[in-house]
Amino acid sequence: MTSAVDAAVGEAVGSAELRGWQMGMVRRLVRRLARTGRFYSRALSEIDETRLLSFLDMELLPFTYPGDLVSNPGDFLCVPSRDVSRVTTVRTSGTTGKPKRMFFTSSDLERTVDFFSAGMKDIAGSGGTAAIMLSSGAPDSVAHLLKRALAKNGVDAEIIGEGLNFREAAEAVNGVDCLIGIPASLIKLCRVGPHLRPSSVLLTADYVPESVVGGIKKLWGCRVFTHYGMTETGFGCAVQCEEGDSHHIRHSDMLVEIVDPVTGRQMQPGSEGEITVTTFAHEAMPLLRYRTGDISTEVCGMCRCKGPYPKLGRVRGRSVNIICTGERGAIRLDELDEIIYSFDGVLGCKVKSGEDVPVHLFVDAVGSLDRAAFERAVKSMIPAGGKGGRRVVFTYGYDAPFSKSEKRAVERVYAS
Numbered sequence: 001m002t003s004a005v006d007a008a009v010g011e012a013v014g015s016a017e018l019r020g021w022q023m024g025m026v027r028r029l030v031r032r033l034a035r036t037g038r039f040y041s042r043a044l045s046e047i048d049e050t051r052l053l054s055f056l057d058m059e060l061l062p063f064t065y066p067g068d069l070v071s072n073p074g075d076f077l078c079v080p081s082r083d084v085s086r087v088t089t090v091r092t093s094g095t096t097g098k099p100k101r102m103f104f105t106s107s108d109l110e111r112t113v114d115f116f117s118a119g120m121k122d123i124a125g126s127g128g129t130a131a132i133m134l135s136s137g138a139p140d141s142v143a144h145l146l147k148r149a150l151a152k153n154g155v156d157a158e159i160i161g162e163g164l165n166f167r168e169a170a171e172a173v174n175g176v177d178c179l180i181g182i183p184a185s186l187i188k189l190c191r192v193g194p195h196l197r198p199s200s201v202l203l204t205a206d207y208v209p210e211s212v213v214g215g216i217k218k219l220w221g222c223r224v225f226t227h228y229g230m231t232e233t234g235f236g237c238a239v240q241c242e243e244g245d246s247h248h249i250r251h252s253d254m255l256v257e258i259v260d261p262v263t264g265r266q267m268q269p270g271s272e273g274e275i276t277v278t279t280f281a282h283e284a285m286p287l288l289r290y291r292t293g294d295i296s297t298e299v300c301g302m303c304r305c306k307g308p309y310p311k312l313g314r315v316r317g318r319s320v321n322i323i324c325t326g327e328r329g330a331i332r333l334d335e336l337d338e339i340i341y342s343f344d345g346v347l348g349c350k351v352k353s354g355e356d357v358p359v360h361l362f363v364d365a366v367g368s369l370d371r372a373a374f375e376r377a378v379k380s381m382i383p384a385g386g387k388g389g390r391r392v393v394f395t396y397g398y399d400a401p402f403s404k405s406e407k408r409a410v411e412r413v414y415a416s
């Protein structure tokens with residue numbers, strides 16, 4: 001059955017060709033931004049929006065970077081402040097540590113609820129129960145919007161996890177049909193609660209290692225889906241359907257490009273690059289060619305579900321999350337995570353790395369883990385000793401905390 005996300009796009013776009021329709025929306029956005037919002041009225045002063053005809057013409061437009069939002073979030077606001085119904089603060093990993101603020105109108109939030117409702121039809125069906133282990137349950141938080149979306153589908157969802165440990169969380173979700181949470185917490189919940197029998201799991205809010213998907217399918221024997229989104233996209237952006245591997249995009253609300261992280265040029269479908277979004281349907285704080293820092297591919301051709309529109313491939317970890325491996329270069333944390341979580345006995349792992357210091361892994365593991373095999377596998381990714389090699393140090397006994405929002409990240413250390 002065609003993914004409900006693509007069906008919703010079809011309803012919004014009608015029979016018009018998708019890219020042509022989206023470029024019309026982009027032209028409208030550019031006209032709006034040139035009038036409202038201090039940041040874009042400056043950035044777009046030289047742009048003739050009538051030249052924006054094809055998808056390739058997006059390259060005529062400037063990018064927006066996360067740093068721009070940190071500096072002056074108010075300069076992006078395109079509606080009177082009385083129309084803002086939610087302000088979300090996003091922590092940033094940059095050196096300044098200054099948070100980003102994102103504004104939403106009630107209509108922006110409703111569009112997100114509609115997308116979540118469509119996406120969750122494949123994942124949680126109608127009827128049944130769900131447990132949302134994300135963010136807080138505050139009004140209009142992502143967890144709250146998801147709960148409302150599920151209620152529209154007839155699914156009874158609870159927001160849980162605040163202040164719980166893993167044993168308590170496992171008790172709280174016992175008997176629940178659909179579990180929603182971040183990959184690092186769900187894989188540990190799965191391995192400490194193998195008796196739980198959800199029928200589906202949605203992993204979101206961080207990159208998802210294949211080994212985590214495989215580990216959960218193996219122990220729980222359930223369907224596992226992934227979603228990609230961030231606060232800047234109004235929380236939702238793209239989600240897997242029942243039948244395919246790639247992610248169906250909210251094409252009726254945003255235009256997604258994959259660009260070369262260095263040159264900024266659009267990549268060919270199938271080639272990896274940085275996910276860049278233009279949120280043309282957002283009222284309060286639409287973004288033009290926003291550089292997300294996340295890496296993926298554009299997947300063209302019909303999905304197995306018969307969804308016709310371009311999709312987002314697997315989303316890889318951010319390039320800032322790298323581990324120095326000596327003169328031979330560096331590997332990304334998501335590459336190392338594929339090895340780490342492929343061991344059934346691993347519940348979690350914190351990684352510290354820096355220049356001229358050993359790579360340090362703090363491992364949360366059950367007693368049955370074959371430590372020698374685990375360490376060999378990790379070291380095969382990080383050459384030790386010799387010229388430029390890195391020593392790898394393992395400490396066991398780490399207890400990865402239950403988290404509803406903490407993304408996987410390499411902790412930076414500096415040689416003393």
Ligand SMILES: [Zn+2]
Binds near residue numbers: 248
């Ligand atoms: Zn599909």
